[in-house]
């Protein structure tokens with residue numbers, strides 16, 4: 001039996017594959033990753049492999065940084081393998097999501113661009129994930145853009161994520177004293193021009209992110225997802241209409257820009273990682 005886990009800032013989701021099929025969703029703040037894996041292995045000693053999709057930067061079995069998750073044991077792969085004798089593979093959650101999207105869309109050249117609390121991307125090139133030297137490829141949210149009057153979780157103050165993410169929207173709303181709910185549609189429809197500008201800036205930054213991925217990676221599919229976009233699917237049409245002003249024209253030929261159709265792409269991706277073990 002194998003265990004797939006997706007851990008983000010809010011939820012830890014899991015699913016087992018094999019003789020018993022279990023699944024669940026727990027608040028991630030109340031469950032340490034290592035403790036959770038340990039308790040699952042003790043309850044189900046037939047678990048012999050674990051794959052984790054992780055909302056943070058990971059490299060070679062080690063968690064490098066996790067802006068929204070408390071991590072007790074960064075060396076998670078070696079610890080699980082030595083303590084429980086169980087193999088573990090850990091991957092950035094956007095990379096896992098991109099793997100799942102690539103399979104769903106049958107697209108070996110695909111970028112997934114998700115705008116939720118953060119802004120991230122996963123890049124599939126010839127059917128394989130693009131990792132980079134220390135598995136940090138695809139960090140589109142921290143590509144330099146415009147100077148903002150506050151800092152990103154990474155420490156810089158000019159990241160795309162400061163404009164095109166849920167956390168960015170919240171920061172701008174606090175800065176501009178916007179009274180609207182933290183919702184892109186509410187901002188767009190607001191009678192307050194400062195609120196409407198935050199929504200316009202969100203779209204502008206998202207277009208920059210999308211065009212950067214299309215121009216740099218030349219995928220056949222750009223798949224949009226994440227909480228902000230899923231709650232505002234009109235963003236997808238807006239991007240399709242305006243992307244021509246942002247991306248290299250040649251790199252747009254034949255490209256499909258679509259909203260994700262997967263409910264839990266990064267958990268699906270973790271299950272795909274199990275197949276690689």
Ligand SMILES: [Zn+2]
Pocket residue numbers: 141142152153154155156159161
């Ligand atoms: Zn940043």
